[in-house]
Every structure is written in C-alpha cells, then in structure tokens.
Amino acid sequence: MSSFKPNQVFPRLAPGATPAPKSALSIYNPTYLGLDTRGKPVRVGMPYRNILIGGEPGAGKSVAQGNIVAHAALCTDVDLILIDGKIVELLPYAPVAEEFVGNDMRKALRVLRDLQGDLDERYLHLARTGRKKIVPGDGFRAKLLCIDELAYFTVTVGTKDQQEEFRILVRDVVARGRAAGIITIASTQRPSADIVPTSLRDLFGYRLAFRCATDSSSDIILGTGWASQGHTAVDIEPEALGVGLLRAEGGFPRRIKTALLEDEQINQIVRRAAHLRRAA
Numbered sequence: 497m498s499s500f501k502p503n504q505v506f507p508r509l510a511p512g513a514t515p516a517p518k519s520a521l522s523i524y525n526p527t528y529l530g531l532d533t534r535g536k537p538v539r540v541g542m543p544y545r546n547i548l549i550g551g552e553p554g555a556g557k558s559v560a561q562g563n564i565v566a567h568a569a570l571c572t573d574v575d576l577i578l579i580d581g582k583i584v585e586l587l588p589y590a591p592v593a594e595e596f597v598g599n600d601m602r603k604a605l606r607v608l609r610d611l612q613g614d615l616d617e618r619y620l621h622l623a624r625t626g627r628k629k630i631v632p633g634d635g636f637r638a639k640l641l642c643i644d645e646l647a648y649f650t651v652t653v654g655t656k657d658q659q660e661e662f663r664i665l666v667r668d669v670v671a672r673g674r675a676a677g678i679i680t681i682a683s684t685q686r687p688s689a690d691i692v693p694t695s696l697r698d699l700f701g702y703r704l705a706f707r708c709a710t711d712s713s714s715d716i717i718l719g720t721g722w723a724s725q726g727h728t729a730v731d732i733e734p735e736a737l738g739v740g741l742l743r744a745e746g747g748f749p750r751r752i753k754t755a756l757l758e759d760e761q762i763n764q765i766v767r768r769a770a771h772l773r774r775a776a
C-alpha cells in the first residue's frame with residue numbers, strides 16, 4: 497500500500513511544500529482521507545453526512561478523524577466543536593475551534609444543548625422557507641462536531657443521568673444535523689451494541705472500521721451482515737496501522753489507508769488555519 501505524501505492532502509502544493517494551503521478551503525469541497533488499495537486518493541464529502549469511526553485501540557481512529565478536522569480547520573466556512581475525553585487528540589486544534597471540551601461532562605452537555613438549540617433555529621428557518629436543507633448563503637454556517645470517544649461520555653464519566661442526556665443529545669444532533677449543516681464525526685474503540693446501537697449507527701452516512709476483535713464489532717460499525725459477506729475489519733492485520741474499511745452510504749466497504757499528518761504538519765496547519773480564519 498502506498499504511503500502518505502503531504503502534498504496529496506492539498507494537491508495544489510508542490511512536492512516538499514508544507515501541507516498548509518495559501519487560501520482557505522471549503523467544507524463543501526471533498527475531504528482527503530487517504531489512499532485505496534490501488535493507490536487512488538479517497539475523499540469524503542462531509543456536508544449532509546456524518547462519519548462513524550470504530551476499531552481497536554491504536555488502530556488509527558484518531559489519525560483518521562484528525563484528517564477531517566485538519567481539512568475543516570482550513571475551511572473558513574465551518575465552525576469546529578471538539579469534544580475529546582482524552583484531551584490530547586484534538587487539543588492541537590483548540591486554537592481554531594469555536595468550542596473545545598476535554599474530559600468535562602458538564603461542559604460537554606452544555607455545548608451539545610447549545611448545538612441542539614442551534615438545530616431548532618435552523619429547522620425553524622427551513623420550515624419558514626419551505627425547504628428541506630440548509631445550503632451555503634442561508635445565513636447559517638456549517639458546523640463540525642467531533643466526539644472522541646463516544647464511550648467515555650456514555651459509560652465512563654458522569655452520572656447515569658448525564659450519560660443518558662449525552663446519548664440523547666448526540667443522537668438528536670446526528671439525526672437532525674445532516675440537513676441542517678451540522679456534521680458529526682464520532683469515534684469509539686468500543687464498537688459494541690450498548691455504545692453504538694443500530695439506530696444510532698444507521699444515521700451515519702460514512703462508516704470507517706479499523707481493525708476489530710470480532711465480526712460482530714466490525715458489523716456494528718459497517719452495518720449488519722457485511723462480515724458474513726467477507727467484509728470484516730477482523731481481517732486487517734494488527735501491524736496495518738491506519739488501514740480500515742470505509743463504507744459510504746449504500747456502497748460496499750472498501751479498504752483504505754489513511755493519510756498520516758505528523759505533529760509538526762498539524763501545527764503548521766493550525767497556524768495557517770488561525771491566520772485564514774482571522775482574515776476571513
């Protein structure tokens with residue numbers, strides 16, 4: 497499998513250049529995720545979709561979600577809302593985020609309640625204008641909500657009531673956000689039915705399964721029945737870090753290798769993103 501080259505993330509740049517582009521990107525442009533088995537670029541169109549990422553610890557979830565967040569950081573038409581129970585994965589992007597939440601359940605709930613209020617306003621606008629989805633120029637900016645890690649907030653920290661409220665809020669944002677210009681990325685290293693019930697999983701247009709311990713965990717991310725048809729993330733070799741099965745709405749899972757942004761590249765992107773956002 498081909499290795500990642502920074503200039504593939506931002507193809508306008510010459511080889512060897514830093515991965516930070518000169519002008520702002522748009523969240524309405526496809527986001528580079530990595531390469532497929534033939535070495536072809538894999539891009540995802542995030543608006544009107546959500547992405548669920550699951551797999552064993554250390555398999556490559558944070559790197560994958562980081563690629564999307566890095567792209568979004570450079571897009572001056574989207575606000576970032578980052579909730580990171582582990583703090584360190586998304587912290588580098590905090591300077592360009594509208595909200596950054598670490599391991600703080602109360603703040604996570606407040607931010608999600610605000611997002612739910614925003615959703616209500618957006619749907620009111622849609623109802624008034626007789627349309628079905630928010631489009632650019634509507635006066636509502638796109639938002640990207642990134643949650644790492646779902647299980648941390650739904651079973652590990654907080655009271656049972658807080659965990660339940662977190663689950664309900666996330667479900668609502670994922671379900672209604674799609675048409676309202678609010679995109680969700682959710683990651684979990686515990687692909688089990690209690691963390692990702694089918695009803696939640698099915699709201700994600702994109703599903704990305706990194707190495708899983710069992711066929712049923714793989715199916716929890718990709719969708720019921722894929723393992724029995726030979727598409728299972730159990731088959732991903734333990735040493736194949738960053739290799740996952742990506743399933744886009746209605747399609748077959750395909751094997752991809754995500755791009756890897758090194759820490760210094762992330763820092764460059766964030767510095768550039770901060771500049772572009774100030775200038776916008």
Ligand SMILES: Nc1ncnc2c1ncn2[C@@H]1O[C@H](COP(=O)(O)OP(=O)(O)OP(=O)(O)O)[C@@H](O)[C@H]1O
Pocket residue numbers: 551552553554555556557558559560685706737738739753754755756
């Ligand atoms: N696409 C990739 N190319 C090369 N190495 C990778 C790639 N993706 C991940 N890795 C390596 O694997 C390590 C773990 O990746 P990552 O932090 O994304 O895993 P994770 O699934 O989020 O783990 P956890 O669940 O423990 O947070 C990275 O630090 C990196 O060294």
